[in-house]
Amino acid sequence: MKKSLIALAVLAASGAAMAQSSVTLFGIVDTGIGYVNHSIDAKGNDTGSRYGVGTSGNATSRLGLRGTEDLGGGLKAGFWLEGEVFGDDGNASGLNFKRESTVRLSGNFGEVRLGRETTPTFRTSLKYDVFGATGIGQFMGYRDWAGNKIADSDGIRANNMVSYSSPNFNGFTANISYAFDEKAATFAGNNKIGRYVGGNVGYDNGPLSVTLAYGTIKSAANFGALGSDSADRDEVELGASYNFGVAKLTGLAQQVKYKADNVGASGKFNNYMIGVSAPVGGVGEVKAQYAYYDQKGFNTKAQQLSLGYVHNLSKRTALYGTVAFMKNNGANDNSLGSNLGLQAKGVYKDAVAYGQNQTGVQVGIRHAF
Template identity: 25%
Template sequence: MIRLGTWTPESYYAVADYGVQDQPNHDTGNFANQLYSTVAVQSNKVAYRTPEFGGFWAEAAVGAHENVRNSVSSAGVAESKYAYDLAANWEGGPLAFGAGYSKLGDNWDAGLRAHYTIGAIQLGAYYQRNDYNVVGTRNSAGLAAQYAFGASELVANYIWASKWSEVGNSGAQQLILGYNYNLSKRTKVYGAYTYVKNKSASNYAYSFVNGATGAGSDPRTFGVGVRHNF
């Protein structure tokens, strides 16, 4: 399959947004993973996706020069570079694995993901490595778990990021706790709490205030909502 246009990079879905890792609100808003970073672009792309073979499929995408600023990263990467994005996924019974790689100029990130389902329990984990010109290298990882009973789901996510090699005390941790109640296959109500613990030089925060909370601050929030998938 070939596609053209704008979409969220497949490397992101392959690594940090699969199964229980996107709960309680599908990795959006205040309760998204705030520590994931990538140089992948979203617009003006062309991609090829392989057919599925025994639960495995992969996608390769190229983004044009003029869209290097349209990125889900705050790495401050260089202008006028093609962007490359690779993703691979495999699903077999209760196990699922994924890998992703993105490159923009000399900046790149790569990650691996594993997911396991056993009865009413889902477990997920990922690891990511970043190498950016301005801030250096960084490691990050996430662990997630979900327990379902009836129409209810209890969710917990923990994400950790090391300091950037060129920025001291820039690491952080994030905790997300949530509860979902499924009204139907497409509609649910949810409540969640998230807390970001920043080191003295880091300022990770929620998407609408990221970078505006001040270095070393520890933002937290609680919320309830309704989600309907069309």
């Protein structure tokens, strides 16, 4: 009898603990067929048109686990592990959690996160890009403009990050993040490569949204007057949107500036974007976006026009189609984010020849679970 009572007590305690915590498996599988013209490979060889099955044309394919535990008194602990999935080859190199790998503690004070995640500056771009920072229509302002090929020097994510997000105060929120370099890489004698400091402040209330963000990365530069040297990559962004009901208007202004540690010259890249999205028939959405890249670091310019349509078959499944055009001037080599194998190899700048325009088309299916 006593053993039965003990067993029941253990079972009850276990049930109570299980009720206070949860783990969720989630993901997106987005695969389609794409085409881009005037493509060159990583070695600069002209491959002409490129077409085939690609991934993440409408939303980044991903697989993840997230969980929370209620600690009582409004305090919660949690984790988030998320990796990118390549629908075209099934992740030939294996799944990792480089999209996000954080542990969290939240409460009335806000939330603290530790690990690898997106930077507060990139979250601003992601928030106002009507193409969700993926596919051939996406805003291409986030690049490794200096071409130094050091990990995460595009400013999208950072390792070893400590982040704090404030509670929502009548629509106002703020975030500040610091990423330790841990002397993981050196360049031109600088052992602080990878160190990131940044934050954002935003207002989201009703149809209006406004966000201002700033971040700086200890990076490197290998272009123009800077030559090869360690450098600070400073980023500032201002984004806004307004939902009129029949359509949502978005806009973004971004500046990326490199300033070398040992050279007085600097490289500056001013990028602008305006977009609009509108619901169609209760099951679809049309999207249009124009981006202008004033690349003073290369003394050249580029323009991008993107049009897309998403047709929802259910709450979790959609068909989509996107067409985009990139016009390059002078010695510029901006390419579209086709995800036909180019971006998976880290080749953004080398996807087209200098001064060459590029047109792309994508159609596919997206399923979330």
